[in-house]
């Protein structure tokens with residue numbers, strides 16, 4: 001349906017990572033990012049700009065930690081993209097979300113170009129069962145994947161958690177569906193796309209499911225790397241680089257081997273926003289139809305049922 005993308009500078013495929021800050025520590029992040037930098041990869045690191053004051057479902061260090069802030073601003077200077085993962089690791093009211101987004105601007109000199117919702121934040125936007133439509137939503141409700149709250153309020157104007165207008169005015173790209181397929185673009189050829197039924201998000205993108213060391217390595221197998229190259233595709237790997245990648249101060253050796261192998265292929269290794277901007281320049285922005293969206297939803301639900309047992 002969509003012609004093969006011509007990548008810049010004679011590159012044959014594109015690869016990047018969107019790394020959520022869950023479980024981040026200064027030590028882990030320093031080790032992982034020195035390695036990515038060494039390989040010449042420039043990826044996207046999502047952060048929490050402000051510290052929470054309650055119990056998180058999944059927590060981690062925030063930009064209020066001086067050492068961590070130094071690390072991420074340094075990454076930004078080196079060409080990594082800094083993105084948003086809600087403003088902190090637990091639910092925030094509108095006022096706190098606005099404060100966190102202002103803080104992001106103050107720290108990084110721009111509004112977040114890209115963001116992903118954090119599990120356990122009820123202000124997440126079009127999240128939980130609002131990710132889905134029609135029959136898919138009914139099925140999701142029955143299976144109740146979230147196990148916690150299915151209802152998220154970021155896009156509901158009457159809620160004290162509403163921040164849809166801030167998202168629309170400040171954030172360019174938001175992550176939605178993830179798939180167990182290395183070529184994200186093959187699973188979601190529309191991306192980045194806008195969805196008329198979800199107007200507070202400007203553009204959506206999909207990702208490949210590499211949430212922890214196990215799934216990341218499985219997806220980055222040698223045969224999958226070769227597939228990505230052969231298909232001339234694009235992979236946006238969604239992950240938590242603090243989930244098992246570093247043990248006792250050492251990076252997992254198999255992860256190192258696989259990523260080094262990938263970095264030696266003729267790929268284009270740029271942050272998520274640069275990759276998405278390029279896709280827009282090549283093929284224009286797509287407005288997704290309900291039929292196309294339904295197919296993405298069904299494919300995502302199937303992936304969750306079979307592979308991830310409900311983890312987002």
Ligand SMILES: [Zn+2]
Nearest residue numbers: 020022118119
């Ligand atoms: Zn998260």
